[in-house]
Amino acid sequence: xxxxxxxxxxxxxxxxxxxxxxxxxxxxxxxxxxxxxxxxxxxxxxxxxxxxxxxxxxxxxxxxxxxxxxxxxxxxxxxxxxxxxxxxxxxxxxxxxxxxxxxxxxxxxxxxxxxxxxxxxxxxxxxxxxxxxxxxxxxxxxxxxxxxxxxxxxxxxxxxxxxxxxxxxxxxxxxxxxxxxxxxxxxxxxxxxxxxxxxxxxxxxxx
Ligand code: SF4
Ligand code: SF4
Ligand code: SF4
Numbered sequence: 764x765x766x767x768x769x770x771x772x773x774x775x776x777x778x779x780x781x782x783x784x785x786x787x788x789x790x791x792x793x794x795x796x797x798x799x800x801x802x803x804x805x806x807x808x809x810x811x812x813x814x815x816x817x818x819x820x821x822x823x824x825x826x827x828x829x830x831x832x833x834x835x836x837x838x839x840x841x842x843x844x845x846x847x848x849x850x851x852x853x854x855x856x857x858x859x860x861x862x863x864x865x866x867x868x869x870x871x872x873x874x875x876x877x878x879x880x881x882x883x884x885x886x887x888x889x890x891x892x893x894x895x896x897x898x899x900x901x902x903x904x905x906x907x908x909x910x911x912x913x914x915x916x917x918x919x920x921x922x923x924x925x926x927x928x929x930x931x932x933x934x935x936x937x938x939x940x941x942x943x944x945x946x947x948x949x950x951x952x953x954x955x956x957x958x959x960x961x962x963x964x965x966x967x968x969x970x
Pocket of ligand 1: 775776777778779780781782783817832834918919920921922923924
């Protein structure tokens with residue numbers, strides 16, 4: 764399979780959270796009880812049953828409040844630190860697929876979950892004691908293997924989430940960065956299969 768990437772332009776995200784719902788729906792992830800925390804941001808964190816969540820980033824700039832919305836999920840790092848750590852215990856527990864997707868397999872049950880959790884520099888995987896599995900976004904490998912878009916990209920109505928060959932996604936991101944101007948930037952960088960465009964570098968402090 765071609766090397767693919769998810770590209771997210773956070774300047775186009777309206778926090779509708781259709782991507783959160785689509786992820787739960789496609790992967791049949793159960794709903795979780797939440798409570799009003801004085802914010803529209805909900806749920807408060809990723810979990811074994813929430814693999815993508817919209818983080819609300821509120822900033823005050825020149826006397827004006829600015830909201831930006833960041834779809835937090837696995838970066839599908841290339842190479843992934845989680846795979847590097849897992850391979851020291853059990854090869855095949857974490858796979859970097861040719862598509863670019865980083866996949867946790869059933870073999871991960873043979874590794875101390877705390878080792879997996881602490882290996883990720885982005886605090887993404889979550890442990891589920893009921894199944895003894897560690898979960899995170901898998902780039903909808905079951906969809907993209909059949910030529911479909913990831914569920915989150917399929918439902919994003921504003922065009923904030925795109926999916927395609929990584930080279931094409933990098934070109935889209937570069938064009939958008941030039942359009943936005945200033946110090947708009949690519950995050951985390953080219954060595955990943957999830958790519959975000961941020962409107963400015965100050966945003967990096969909030970991610
Ligand atoms: S579906 Fe698109 S616009 Fe809606 S929250 Fe997700 S990324 Fe943002
Ligand atoms: S973000 Fe974390 S869990 Fe995802 S591939 Fe990178 S190291 Fe692994
Ligand atoms: S790519 Fe699939 S698994 Fe990952 S956040 Fe989107 S819908 Fe969820």
